[in-house]
Amino acid sequence: MQRMMWLTFGALLQGLAMAVFLFPHHIPSGGVAGIAILNDYFFDVSLGLTLWTMNFGLLLLAINKLGKQTALWTIYCVAVTSIVVGWMSSHVTSPLNGTLIDVIYGAIIFGTGVGILFRFGASSGGMDIVALILANWTGKKPGSILFLINSFILLGTSLTLGLEIIIFAFICQWISTRLIDFVRTVSLKKTAKPFM
Template sequence: MYHLYKYAVIFVFSIVLGFAFNVFLLPHEVLTGGVTGLAMVFGLLTPLNSGIWLVILNIPILIIGWMKLGKEFIWNSIFSVLVTSLSMQYIPIVKITDDALLSAVFGGVIAGISVGFIIRFYGSTGGFDVIGLVLTLKRDIPLGGLIFGLNSIVVFVSGFIFSWDLALYTMASIYITGILIDRVHTRHIKLSLMVITTRGEEVKNELIKNLIRGITVIDGQGAYSNTNSKVLYTVITRYELAIVKSLITSTDPKAFVSISETVEVIGNFRR
């Protein structure tokens, strides 16, 4: 059920991303960042549609992602890239406003929300999303800010090919996209998770089976009820919170769960 929900979310937001490109950004030649931006450049300069270039340019990067981020991530990413590419084929490029700045702002907002949800459900739109996620495995850097830095090259490309006014609109668009990605995708935020449950073994096994996390198990007793229970403690990323809550509530609906934001983690924490 979760996998069906995940693919439904990726499918919907991939179409919304294609809508943002064709309705807000491409009509004013305002680009998005990274490989997607380069695909838009090639789409504007060649007879091939930007969606086709998006697939071609993503092939080597998805191979890197396969090696570093795993098969599930790459299949989700391929699914997202293909849906975005197809949506860009069928959604007409129309200009709904003559104001390029408005298009840059709203296109950046819609693109940022879409990319954020796609990444949150363990996918990507390819390109610098993959490179950024590989780099965040080594350091806890906000993904949106990292992608903004990597994507800045597109600003200079668009400046030389088109005009510097459009380059500045592009900078505004990818900056807004980066901010929205960090609002939606919060993997760099660490959470302390404490679970008090009478089904300690089942909850522990479910968490270990679905998360690569160390878990500390402590014997506990209710002060009021005198009921023996288990206290499970671990640290997760905000990115994993949705699946953790689903696992716990399905295994023990009566479990007491405390979740708090962690300032810093020192030691062997798998990013």
């Protein structure tokens, strides 16, 4: 029950960051969404098809490499985040602050949320799965791996999006991925050790 509560809280934070602080400024997250943008731009493949295909494939990879339990918790967290984003996006229709301020707030909340998911044996899906697998394989921090993956994808999406937006996206990634690693490993009293 404690694990479910923490994962729900982490997914809520992630959804809050996306819907309230990042999406109103159209800040791209990199990851699967970034690949979908590139596929649409270069090969005219619909965004939805790429998102569904890649996420399904990555989920199968999670089952194989991270275990069924991690995959099931990931599905749960993705569902919670999606519900939060859907509900909050309908209520937050314009940015709360300037872009830089919202990006910083959003990155802090997002990184904390995903860090909690990683700490308690889940992920937010997409490239997080790849980062966790590579982290288990190499011994590197998953947040650092995620930053590298998303940086390459963001460089690609800079061909289709404005440079200013990409710079803000890099700032968001830099802050959030460092928080992911911090939250995942920080030692707190009465808190379980990281599951992954």
